[in-house]
Every structure is written in structure tokens, then in C-alpha cells.
Amino acid sequence: MAADPAPAPVVEAVGVTKRYGETVALDRAGIQVMPGRTHALVGRNGAGKSTLVSILTGLTSPDEGEVRFGGEPAPRPADRDAWRRRVACVYQKSTIIPELTVAENLYLHRHDLNRFGLVRWGALRRKAAALLAGWSVDVDVRLPAGELDVEQRQFVEIARALSFGARFIILDEPTAQLDAAAIARLFTRIRALQEQGVTFLFISHHLQEIYEICDTVTVFRDARHILTTAVADLSHAELVAAMAGEATGLTAALPRASVPADAGEVLGVRGLSYGDAYREVDLRVRAGEIVGLAGAAASGRTELAETVAGLRAADSGAIEVAGRRPRPGSVPDALAAGVGFVPRDRHHQGFVPMMSIADNATMTVPERLGEAGLISGRRRDRLARTLITNLAIKTPGPGLPVTGLSGGNQQKVVMARALASDPRLLVLITPTAGVDVKSKEFLLGKVEETASGGSGVLIASDELDDLRLCDRLLVMFQGRLVTEMAAGWHDHDVVAAMEGVRLDTPDASDAPYTPDAPDTLDAPDAPDV
Amino acid sequence: MSEKTLTPAPESAAPRRERPRVRLAGLRDFALIPAIVVIAVVGRIVHPIFLQPDNLINILQTMSEISLLVLAQTIVLVAGRMDLSLESTFGLAPGVAAWLTVAVGSGAGLGVLPGVWAIPVTLAVGALIGAINALLIVRFGLNGFIVTLGMLIVLRGLLTGISGGQTFFNLPPSMLYLGSALWLGVPASIWLCLLLFAFGVVLLGFTRYGRALYAIGGNVDAAKAAGIRTGRVLWTALVGASLLAALGGLLLSGRLASVAAGQGDGAIFTVFAAAVIGGVSLNGGKGTVFGAFTGILLLYMIQNVLTLAGVPAQWIQALNGAIILIALILSRLTGGKVQE
Numbered sequence: 050m051a052a053d054p055a056p057a058p059v060v061e062a063v064g065v066t067k068r069y070g071e072t073v074a075l076d077r078a079g080i081q082v083m084p085g086r087t088h089a090l091v092g093r094n095g096a097g098k099s100t101l102v103s104i105l106t107g108l109t110s111p112d113e114g115e116v117r118f119g120g121e122p123a124p125r126p127a128d129r130d131a132w133r134r135r136v137a138c139v140y141q142k143s144t145i146i147p148e149l150t151v152a153e154n155l156y157l158h159r160h161d162l163n164r165f166g167l168v169r170w171g172a173l174r175r176k177a178a179a180l181l182a183g184w185s186v187d188v189d190v191r192l193p194a195g196e197l198d199v200e201q202r203q204f205v206e207i208a209r210a211l212s213f214g215a216r217f218i219i220l221d222e223p224t225a226q227l228d229a230a231a232i233a234r235l236f237t238r239i240r241a242l243q244e245q246g247v248t249f250l251f252i253s254h255h256l257q258e259i260y261e262i263c264d265t266v267t268v269f270r271d272a273r274h275i276l277t278t279a280v281a282d283l284s285h286a287e288l289v290a291a292m293a294g295e296a297t298g299l300t301a302a303l304p305r306a307s308v309p310a311d312a313g314e315v316l317g318v319r320g321l322s323y324g325d326a327y328r329e330v331d332l333r334v335r336a337g338e339i340v341g342l343a344g345a346a347a348s349g350r351t352e353l354a355e356t357v358a359g360l361r362a363a364d365s366g367a368i369e370v371a372g373r374r375p376r377p378g379s380v381p382d383a384l385a386a387g388v389g390f391v392p393r394d395r396h397h398q399g400f401v402p403m404m405s406i407a408d409n410a411t412m413t414v415p416e417r418l419g420e421a422g423l424i425s426g427r428r429r430d431r432l433a434r435t436l437i438t439n440l441a442i443k444t445p446g447p448g449l450p451v452t453g454l455s456g457g458n459q460q461k462v463v464m465a466r467a468l469a470s471d472p473r474l475l476v477l478i479t480p481t482a483g484v485d486v487k488s489k490e491f492l493l494g495k496v497e498e499t500a501s502g503g504s505g506v507l508i509a510s511d512e513l514d515d516l517r518l519c520d521r522l523l524v525m526f527q528g529r530l531v532t533e534m535a536a537g538w539h540d541h542d543v544v545a546a547m548e549g550v551r552l553d554t555p556d557a558s559d560a561p562y563t564p565d566a567p568d569t570l571d572a573p574d575a576p577d578v
Numbered sequence: 579m580s581e582k583t584l585t586p587a588p589e590s591a592a593p594r595r596e597r598p599r600v601r602l603a604g605l606r607d608f609a610l611i612p613a614i615v616v617i618a619v620v621g622r623i624v625h626p627i628f629l630q631p632d633n634l635i636n637i638l639q640t641m642s643e644i645s646l647l648v649l650a651q652t653i654v655l656v657a658g659r660m661d662l663s664l665e666s667t668f669g670l671a672p673g674v675a676a677w678l679t680v681a682v683g684s685g686a687g688l689g690v691l692p693g694v695w696a697i698p699v700t701l702a703v704g705a706l707i708g709a710i711n712a713l714l715i716v717r718f719g720l721n722g723f724i725v726t727l728g729m730l731i732v733l734r735g736l737l738t739g740i741s742g743g744q745t746f747f748n749l750p751p752s753m754l755y756l757g758s759a760l761w762l763g764v765p766a767s768i769w770l771c772l773l774l775f776a777f778g779v780v781l782l783g784f785t786r787y788g789r790a791l792y793a794i795g796g797n798v799d800a801a802k803a804a805g806i807r808t809g810r811v812l813w814t815a816l817v818g819a820s821l822l823a824a825l826g827g828l829l830l831s832g833r834l835a836s837v838a839a840g841q842g843d844g845a846i847f848t849v850f851a852a853a854v855i856g857g858v859s860l861n862g863g864k865g866t867v868f869g870a871f872t873g874i875l876l877l878y879m880i881q882n883v884l885t886l887a888g889v890p891a892q893w894i895q896a897l898n899g900a901i902i903l904i905a906l907i908l909s910r911l912t913g914g915k916v917q918e
Contacts, residue, residue, distance in 0.1 A: 129805050144803055146796035148863040149789075157793055157804040160786055167784040 057120040059084045059217045059248045060105060060136065065114035067100050074100040077114070078274040080250075080267050082217065087239060087249040089259040089280065092269035093292055098252055101269070102219055105250070107132035118217075130213075137210030138219040139203055147195025152177035154194045155209050184208045184242075200231040204238065211247070219250040224258055236262050254345075256288060256548055268292055285548075286541070293544050308520060312336040314369075315387075315474045315505035316357065321366030326352035327528040330366070334474065334505035339496065341519030342509040345547050349528040351393055351478055354509035358390040358476045359383030371473040384413055389472025389504075391463050391480050399463040400451045407433035407447035410465040436465040441491060457488025464492055468499065475499055475506045481515055493518055511547060513540055609857060610872040613908060617879045625886035633882070635764060639833070641878040642771035643668075643757075645871065646826030647842075647849045648856075649778050650819035652870040655853055656782060657815045658795035658862025659715065662726040664823040664849065666733035667707050668842030671824035672831040673737045675699040675753060676746035684748045686741050693750025697828065700753075704824025707733065708817035716812045730846070738839050746837040757832020767829040774822070778867035791815060795862025851902040852877055876905060 058081045067075040075097045082088045092098050103109040104116060107126055116123040124131035145154045153160075155177045160168040177190040186204040188197065197205065203223055210218050220239075224232045239249055239262060251263055259266055260280060268275040268291040275291050283291075316334040321327070327349030334340045344350035355361050357368055362378025375382035383390070392398035400409040410433050411418060417432065419425040433447035440461045444454065451462055460480070467475060477496065481489040497518055500506050508515055516522055524532040524546040532546045621628035647664050654661045675696040680687025691699065707729065714725045759766040782788035790811045793801035801808055831837045850860075856873025858865025880901050884894060 144797070144800045146793050146800050146863065148796045148859075149792055153789065157800075158786060158790065158806050159804075160789060162786070167780065168786065168789065170784075 056084050058082055058117075059119060060250075061117045061120075062101065062105060062111075063114055063117070065101070065104060065111040065116070067097075067104065067109065067111050073272050075104070075111070076272040078269065078272065079114070080105075080274065080277070082248060082250055083265070084248050085243060085246060086264045087243055087251055087262055089263035089266040090250055090252045090269065091254070091256070091259065091266060091288070091292060092275075096269040096292075097272040098269055099221075100272075102138055102221060102250075102252070105219065106136055106138045133210075133213040133215060135215055136217045136219065137207075137213065137215040138221060139206045139210065139223060140221045141223075143202055144206065145194040145197075145202060147193065149194060150174075150190060151181075151188055151192055151194050151197065151205055152190035154205065155180060155190070155212065180212050181205070181208055184211060185238075200227055200235065203235065207238075207242075211242075216246060217248045217250070219252070221252050222254065223251070224253060224255055232258070256285065259288075260285075285545070289541055289544050289548065293540055308335055308338045312338065313371075315371050316507060317367075317369040318353075318357065319367050319369075321353070321356065321363045321368065323349075323352055323356055323361060323363045325528065327525065330530055332523060332530065334507055336473075336503050336505055337500055338521070339500045339506040339508065339519045341516040341522040342507060342525060343511060343516055343522055343543055343547055344509075344525030345511060347527075348525040348547065350509040350511075350525045353525070354476050354478050354507060355393075357383070357474075357507065358388055358392075360390075360392075384470060387470075387473030389413075389467035389470055389475045391460075391467045391475075391477040393478040394482075395460055395463045400459065400466070402452040403450055405448045405450055406437065406442065406444055406454070406462055409451050409462050410436045410447075411469055413466055414469045432469070436469060439468075440465050440495065455488075457484040457492075460484045460488065460492060464495060468495075472499075473504055475504055476509075477506070477515075478509045479512060479515065480508065480510070481512060489514065513543060516543070607857065607866050607869050608872075610855065610869070610876050613905070614872060614876055614879065617876065617883060621879065621883040621886065624883055628883065628886055633886075635768065637875075637878050637882050638768045638771070639765045640882075641874055642765070642767040643826045643830040643833070644845055644848060645771050645852075645874045646774060646822045646829070647845060648852045648870050648874045649775060649867065650822035650826075651846075651849050651853050652856075652858050652865060652867055653778070653782070653791065653815050653822075654819045655858050655860060655862060656795050656865055657791040657812055658798065659722045659812065659816070660726060660860070661711060661816065661819050662723070662846055663707065663711060663729035663733055664726075664819060665842040665844070665846040666730045666737070667704055667820050667823040668827040668830070668845060669837070669840070670707070670733045670737045670827075671700045671703040672696075672753065672827040673741060673746065673837045673839075673841065674703045675828075676749055676831070676837045677740045679750045679753075680746050680748055685744050685746055687746065687748070694752055696750050696753040697756075700824050700828045701821060704821045705817055707824075708820030709813075711820065712813040712816040715816065716809050734843070737841070741837070741839045743839050745839065747835070749831065749835060749837070753828065754832045754835055757829045758835070765833075767833065770825075770829065774825075775867060775871050782867050787811065787814075792863050795859075795864070797863070848874075848877065848898075848902075851905070855902070855905045873905075877901065 061079070061081045063079045064077050065075050065079060066073070066077055078097060078101065080088075080090070080101065090098055090101070100109065104111050107123065107129070110126050118135045124135070146157070149157070152174045156173055161172045161176065163169050174190055181188055181190060184204075184207070186201075186208050188201050188205060194202070194205070207218060223235060227235065239251075243249065251259070253259060263280050265277065266280050266283060266288070267277040268288070270292060312335040314333055315336050316332070318330055318332045321330045330353060332340070342350045342354060352361060356363050356377075357370075359375060359378060359380040359382060367374065368377070370383065370386040370388055373386040375386040375388070396402070401412075407429050411429050414432070415424060418429045430447045436442075437444060437447060442454070442458050442461045442465070444458065451459055454462065464480070467477075475496070480496070481492055484492065493515065496506055496508070508519060510516055520536055522534040522536075522538060522543065523530050524534065524543065526547065526549045534543065618629065627633050647668060650664055651661060677686060678688055678691045678699055679693050679696045681689040711726060711729060714720045715722045756766050756770065761769050782791060790801065790806045793804065793806055794808050794811060798808055827841060830841065852874035853865070853870050854860065854873070855876065856865065856871065857869035858873075877898075881894065881898065884897055889897065
């Protein structure tokens with residue numbers, strides 16, 4: 050690959066800064082991608098990867114700094130065609146139109162026209178078929194694009210990018226939705242294209258994949274460029290350290306009073322299995338204990354927590370909550386058994402946005418609001434006011450719709466809903482996702498307070514901050530509980546365990562490779578500023 | 579680097595997918611043809627006159643005006659929007675023309691313009707309404723359903739206002755011509771209707787503009803990324819749809835030699851029903867002009883059969899509603915997919 054003594058980089062960003070209001074998304078960051086390489090870009094959520102991609106593809110203009118392609122300045126932002134000839138990005142979110150055929154998607158708005166200005170469908174299909182055949186993509190161009198699977202769609206999008214003349218392609222988490230065999234096929238294709246002179250920027254949370262497919266790696270953290278080096282020169286531990294940051298070494302949480310040995314068990318999970326998500330899980334949470342369930346997005350932690358909350362019914366195994374066995378898959382039964390639940394995504398499952406704080410916060414306890422199925426507005430508001438005070442929700446009153454609140458206060462409403470039923474067991478999934486630092490501290494403080502009151506707590510998350518207050522940390526990997534850590538763990542160890550990486554391996558290239566490792570650092574679908 | 583010079587990758591991309599099944603997408607266009615044939619046979623049994631040329635022309639002429647609304651709505655629906663106000667434009671556009679051109683003393687006419695202005699005024703009013711819709715929906719980003727619902731009510735009220743709730747008679751000859759003339763022994767409105775539908779088939783199926791409508795209705799971000807000026811395309815779609823509605827209204831006024839204050843009232847339900855039965859998705863990006871044509875044709879054939887069968891006029895409306903529901907169920911069964 051390094052035949053040419055001084056090749057110009059395919060793309061180069063120098064000193065790029067981008068601000069969104071108060072937030073600095075990129076702080077004098079840069080990247081240089083050399084031709085014919087497969088370059089990895091890694092970083093945790095919020096590291097600035099997406100902003101960089103959006104700047105490299107010309108969708109966003111940087112506030113400072115510049116972008117060069119092959120040593121020449123980038124085209125004007127309005128000149129989309131010029132951008133498309135230089136760079137293309139295959140996003141996780143599909144940019145195809147499902148109702149139209151593959152052929153039309155490939156040449157959308159570039160249809161072949163006859164002399165009357167009408168579309169020549171036959172020629173269009175032949176051209177599309179030839180294009181796909183030229184890149185060995187075996188897809189029938191007459192199919193509606195909506196019938197393609199993720200893998201085929203990616204290949205079609207890559208072929209489309211190449212048809213514009215771009216030889217630099219950004220792949221934004223291409224493997225997130227693929228199975229192991231499809232990932233292997235994708236990698237075969239990337240290598241083949243690489244030999245034909247196509248350069249890739251590969252964004253992934255799957256560190257093992259980077260070691261397999263990439264030559265060079267660039268790490269971003271907190272909107273800054275941290276390092277760029279040959280993949281072979283960087284051990285797993287160094288890579289994880291570069292991503293996690295050195296500063297946050299040891300746990301900063303205050304030591305908690307230990308749980309008395311005779312505390313009763315509020316959650317007993319035995320031999321629980323659910324589809325492909327998790328298998329044969331055993332765990333116990335005692336009264337007053339906070340147990341963390343760490344794991345990457347695809348580790349099964351979310352599914353396990355949702356099963357405990359009654360959203361899913363396990364295939365086998367048993368769940369016992371405070372001595373009762375709620376009917377599997379029944380949320381009302383789980384509620385009655387004493388489970389309070391903060392779901393994964395507050396916008397989807399946490400609240401009804403147009404309804405008031407009072408309605409949302411008391412949604413789990415209609416029986417306390419009045420007799421015979423009727424709801425007394427006064428009783429509801431009284432209960433809601435207690436919850437609002439208890440959780441310090443900033444609002445003029447209980448009647449305000451939840452949409453009017455900030456993210457942190459919205460999450461407090463969700464927490465209020467979970468606490469309204471005075472749960473024996475509190476199950477939380479990423480409870481501080483997308484909330485500001487103060488609300489985060491407050492919410493986690495509330496969790497500790499709940500535990501001190503004698504409830505058991507189960508936190509399923511990959512946010513280290515959420516997990517710091519846990520008495521015990523269980524790490525899930527590929528659907529199994531793999532490690533248990535006592536409080537006072539080291540960040541790197543947890544990150545590595547969630548990744549399925551062994552840190553004691555001296556040389557990175559010797560590390561055992563598992564091709565289908567769904568080892569993500571954080572949720573791949575979470576937006577990344 | 580040319581694609582031809584590249585060596586193919588050793589492994590095929592997706593060996594799992596077998597050859598495609600029968601292409602449903604293409605067949606969906608013709609899904610209503612069997613139903614139309616069945617109705618033709620039933621009609622022939624019910625009354626021997628049904629398949630006679632006179633009756634067929636009668637069916638086509640009755641549906642020609644409203645079918646222009648169906649064509650207009652199809653264009654808007656494919657682009658992922660809706661225009662409820664079309665039925666009011668259908669009445670108001672010729673209404674304004676009549677108001678300005680009908681002589682004083684004959685109803686609410688002002689007589690301020692000579693009769694030859696009637697058609698230009700009709701079309702101008704249609705274009706203006708479309709532009710207002712587009713301004714509110716595209717430029718200001720308001721919800722299209724509510725905007726056009728508001729416009730439906732406003733425009734209906736305007737027609738009632740200018741006409742004083744009465745019907746305009748004594749229309750100028752230019753307004754009567756298109757709705758009443760015969761070309762080659764067949765009403766001009768049928769020719770116009772068929773021509774415009776043929777034009778619609780070509781426009782949506784074979785031009786970049788038409789394909790841009792599908793792209794916008796299917797995935798507006800992908801359309802933008804492909805370099806389509808989505809705002810401009812939506813503007814022209816909404817203005818074009820209103821123009822078609824105005825033209826449809828003109829045809830009806832010409833045939834009836836009058837503009838009633840309630841012209842077009844309630845037509846939008848039939849229009850939506852025809853479009854959906856014809857396979858046009860309410861979510862955009864799906865459906866064809868030909869499909870929409872078969873939809874409205876089927877509805878009017880059934881109505882005609884009912885009339886020939888001597889069903890009392892009082893029952894026709896209830897049956898119309900039932901027909902729409904049955905047609906939807908049938909097209910769900912034949913199309914096989916959940917309607918959106």
C-alpha cells in the first residue's frame with residue numbers, strides 16, 4: 050500500500066472546531082486518511098465522531114479549520130455533486146427509498162432520459178444491473194429496495210457511492226445490525242475494494258473488528274483528537290485507555306454502608322433464558338442492595354432487565370420478586386409484586402408526552418387515585434405534588450405536560466412513576482441517558498436513598514457513572530453473566546469486560562478473536578453529537 | 579478508474595436470496611381489473627343496457643369531473659401529502675369565474691368581466707389556492723392535513739358568501755363549452771379526462787419530476803440527499819393539483835350549465851376512497867395514476883349498476899359507503915398487504 054513515497058491524503062481535516070450553542074462538538078480536531086487504507090475512527094458517544102463525519106461529507110460546515118480532498122480544498126457546501134464525487138457515507142439509517150426499485154434507487158434523480166425527456170426504464174435497469182455486477186453485488190435490481198436486508202442494502206449503498214465516482218467511503222457502524230456471517234462477507238468485500246483502490250473510514254464500537262479490518266486507527270474523546278496510529282502498534286488496553294480517558298481512573302463514589310448479611314432476597318432469577326438475547330442467567334438482589342448489570346448494547350442486559358419488569362416473557366427459568374412469582378410477561382403482575390421500572394427509552398416507554406406530569410407520574414397506581422375505576426383529580430394532584438417535591442422536579446405545577454420539561458426533569462417524572470408504587474425492587478435501564486450532570490447526580494442519589502429505604506435495585510447500563518454506586522457489578526457479555534466485581538472496580542476493567550477483551554494479553558495481535566463478538570462500548574443507536 | 583477494469587470480488591454478496599417472486603409491485607396496478615370485469619358482467623346481467631356504448635359514455639362522463647380530483651389527489655398523495663381542499667376548489671374556482679362574469683340581475687353575478695375571462699379566472703383561482711396551500715405547508719411547515727382542512731372550510735364559505743347561497747345560472751358560453759361539447763361524438767370532458775390521466779401516467783412514471791414525487795413521498799431525506807429540490811417539487815405538485823381541481827369544477831359547471839353553492843361538497847371522501855382502492859398509499863411514495871383511475875372507474879361502475887338495478891336514490895349514499903368499505907376489503911385481500 051505504501052508504494053508511493055509521499056501520497057497526498059485522500060481526505061484531511063485540520064484544526065476543525067464545531068460548536069452547537071454551548072456545546073463544543075469538535076475542538077480543534079483533525080484526521081488524515083491515506084489512500085488505499087482502511088482507517089478506523091473510534092470514540093465513545095459524544096466524542097465527536099458523527100460531527101466529524103457530517104463535516105467530512107459536507108453536510109455541516111466547520112466553524113474553524115478546513116477540509117481537503119487529495120490536497121485540494123473542499124468544494125463549496127452547496128455543490129453536492131462535487132462532494133459526492135469525493136466522499137460517500139453509508140449510514141446506519143438507511144438512505145434508500147423503500148418503495149422504489151433497487152435500480153431506481155441507484156440512479157435516483159440521475160435517470161437516463163430519451164430525447165423526449167422521458168425515463169428509459171430498460172436502460173436504467175441494465176445500467177444498474179451492470180453497476181452491481183461490476184462490483185459483484187448479487188441483488189435483483191427490479192426488487193423494491195424495501196425488500197432488501199441490511200447487508201444487501203449496505204452493498205447497494207456502497208455501489209451507489211462508487212457510481213458517483215467517490216473512492217473514499219465512510220462506513221458508519223456497518224456491522225451493528227449484521228450477523229457474524231454477514232460481517233465476514235462485508236469484510237471480504239471491504240478488502241476486495243481496498244485492493245481496487247477504495248479508501249474506507251470505518252466507524253465502529255466493536256474493537257475486535259478494528260483489529261481485524263483496519264490498518265490505522267484514530268481515537269476521539271470529548272470532542273478532541275487523541276491519537277492516530279497503526280492498529281498493529283496499539284494494544285487493546287491502550288486503545289481502551291485512549292477511549293475511556295486516563296483521568297477517570299478510580300471510582301469516586303462514596304463508600305456505602307454494606308448490606309446486612311441477613312437482608313431478605315427481593316429478586317431471585319434462576320436459569321433464565323430468552324431467545325438469543327441471554328441464556329441461563331442466575332442472579333440475586335437482596336433488600337437494600339444495589340446491583341449493577343453492565344454490558345454492551347447487544348449483551349442482553351436490557352432484555353434481562355425488561356424480563357424482570359414483565360415486558361418480556363422468558364423462554365425458561367424463573368423470576369421471584371419478594372417471594373412472589375409474577376406471571377411471566379405481565380407488567381401488571383410485576384407491578385403488583387413490587388417492581389418499579391424505569392424503561393430504556395423515556396420517549397418511547399417512559400411517559401406520554403402530551404399528558405401532564407401528574408397523569409404520568411401516577412400512571413402506575415390508578416387504584417390509589419379513587420374508587421371504582423374513577424380517578425379523583427384532587428387525589429391525583431396531591432400524590433403528584435408529593436412526588437414532585439420528593440424528586441425536586443422543576444415545574445410550576447402538576448398540570449404541566451411532560452413535553453414542557455427539560456430532559457433531566459422528564460427523567461425525574463419517569464423515576465417518579467417508578468417510585469409511586471413504593472417498589473420493593475427498582476429496575477432501571479440506563480437511568481441517566483441524555484440528562485444533564487446535576488439531574489444525573491440527583492437521580493443516582495435518589496436510587497441510593499431508595500436502596501437505603503430497604504428496596505433492592507437493579508441497574509442495567511453501560512454508563513460507568515450509573516454503575517459506580519453499585520454494591521456489586523455483574524458484567525454481561527454475549528448473553529451471559531461473565532464477571533462479578535465488587536465496588537471499587539477500575540474503569541478499564543469494566544470497559545474491557547463489557548468489550549469481551551482480556552487486558553492481561555501483552556500483545557494486541559495475540560488476543561483471541563471472536564468474529565461475532567457484539568462487543569460495543571455503548572448503544573450503537575444512541576445519537577452522538 | 580472505470581468499473582469495467584475492476585476484478586470482481588471472489589464471493590457473491592448475498593447468495594441466500596433466490597430469484598424474485600412474481601413482481602407484486604407491477605401487478606398491483608392491475609389489481610382492480612378483475613373486479614371491473616366482474617362488475618361489467620354483473621351489470622350486463624342486471625340490465626342489458628349496461629354495456630351499451632351510450633351507458634358506458636354516460637358512466638365516463640359522470641366520473642370525468644371528479645376523476646380529475648382523483649388525479650390531483652394521487653399526485654399529492656404520492657408526494658406524501660394530502661389536499662382536502664380540492665373539493666372546495668372544485669366549487670370555488672368556477673364559482674368565482676361565474677360571479678365575475680355573469681351579468682347583474684341574474685342571481686349574485688357582478689358582471690364586471692366579459693365572458694371570455696371565465697376560463698382564465700377559473701384556472702387562476704385554482705393556481706392561487708394551490709399557492710396558498712403550498713405557502714402554508716411547504717414554506718411555513720404547517721401540517722398539511724389541518725391546513726387543507728381549514729382551506730376546505732374557508733373556500734366553501736367563500737363560495738357560499740359570494741353566491742349568497744344561490745346557484746349561478748346564465749353562465750358565459752366559454753364556461754359551458756368544455757363541459758358540453760362533443761368531440762368526435764364523445765363528450766369533450768371524457769377526452770380531457772382520458773388525456774390528462776394519460777399525461778399523469780407519463781408524468782409520474784416516466785419523468786424525473788414524477789420520480790422525484792415518489793422519492794419525496796418515500797423518504798424525504800434520501801430525496802434531498804439525491805439532489806432533489808423537495809420544496810420546489812412539492813410547490814408544483816400542490817399548485818398543479820389545485821389547477822386540476824379547478825378544471826374539474828369547470829367541466830362540471832359546463833355540463834350542468836350552473837355553479838351550485840355546494841358544488842363539490844363531500845366529493846373528497848369519494849376521491850380518497852378511489853385513490854386508496856386504486857392502490858395509492860396515504861403515507862406517500864406508493865401507487866400509480868393508472869391504479870387511481872381504475873379505482874374511480876370501479877366506484878362509478880358500481881353506482882351505475884345500482885341505479886340500473888332500480889335501487890331507490892335514497893339508499894344510494896348508504897350503499898356508496900358500503901361499496902367503498904367492501905372495495906377496500908377486497909383490495910386488501912387481493913393486494914395482500916396492510917393498507918397504510
